Amino acid sequence: MTHRWMAVTGIVIAAACSRIVPHPPNVTPIAAMALFGGAYAANRRLAYLLPLAAMLLSDLVLGFAVYGPTLFRSQPVVYACILGTAAMGRLIRDRRSVLQIGTVALASSILFYVVTNFAVWAAGTLYPLTWTALTACYVAALPFFRNSLLGDLGFAAVLFGGFALLETSYPSLREPSPVAR
16 A cells, blocks of 8 residues: 555545534535545546545434434435536546636535435425425525535645645655656
């Protein structure tokens, strides 16, 4: 196990654990964690597995200690969004730039907003299954979307920028050159 892999894994786990500390609604590092894991995990399977495992562990704590079993009913949709976000991270793996990271962080926020709120509407327990109710569902979720967007962009800057600084300071964390692979 390389220093790089241990650092990436530690950052993803720390980001997931931060879900259990008090925070404003939807201002969490979850999407940034999945983007980061997708972009930095060298192994493709682990790029998806690492954010999912970290999310599952934090869900177990939150589900049993805070929210109860109702948390787990909506999680399959959330986990699908995490996988989609990790896939976006894979897309920028070889060309990480501020613009690329910002773009995928924005896209992941939109993905989460669209998919999870559609799932809330489609469940039919909070809203009737009409187009008007679907619109109402999306409108009601706008404040949470704003918070998600702020959290996703801010935490992406912290995770990606922080790791870039670590790579500058600690050569053992740098990605091996293509010749060395």
